[in-house]
Amino acid sequence: MTKQRKFWGWGYENTSIDERFLNRIRQFITMAFGVDSLVKITPPTLESLKLSKPTFQLDTTLQHFCQADIFSRVSHSYGKSFRDVWRALHGQFESPPDYVAYPKNEQQILELIAFAKQHQIALIPYGGGSSVVGGVEPTFNQSYQGSISVDMQHFNQLLEIDPISQCAHFQAGIYGPALEAQLKPHGFTLRHFPQSFPWSTVGGWVATRSGGHYATNHTHIDDFVESTRML
DSSP, X not given: OOOOBOSSSSSBTXXXXXXXXXXXXXXXXXXXXXOSOOOOOOOOOGGGOOOOOOSSOXXXXXXXXXXXXXXXXXXXXXXXXXXXXXXXXXXXXXXXXXXXXXXXXXXXXXXXXXXXXXXXXXXXXXXXXXXXXSTTOOOOOTTOSOEEEEEOTTOOOEEEEETTTTEEEEOTTOXXXXXXXXXXXXXXXXXXXXXXXXXXXXXXXXXXXOBOTTOOSXXXXXXXXXXXXXX
């Protein structure tokens, strides 16, 4: 069975932090800040959420790889900053994307771009959704008639590797662990380990000039990029 990520925070559904560790954290907070008690917040359910309907209709050519279900829309509404998680935990999804696209090839991306240009729709590239600066969040803007979050999860392959130059050609939607797993049989590692490593993509690293939190000496993705190609 495929694991489903939490729509309101980090990690997978049905995973949690050890209660003994949480108790120690609670004790530290109450002692350090003089708090008498802490209130436990129960995450909302999908059924409890009330979302606005999409503000526009898709062309028939886009409908087979775009979704408008509640989970897709809310899970692509925010990044993972404290402010993002707080709003999601309180069920505040005031401006979700109208649709979430899951393109499987470049032609579908070109179709999205053409549709967005024609109808003044904002396209938001989405890799792992680990942004803490609002990078994946749809915001109200009178210049646009709506928004589509473009999830790059199907662009997750190592396309080519040259053992002589030690250059590898990756698609932008590959997550950190999958990238390392595809390099390992060739005896290589990218050695780029940001804190968001399990939940971020090489495309997101390059777009944000990511720093490798657990690396030494060369720490930024800039040091590892030879070239990029994008639509």
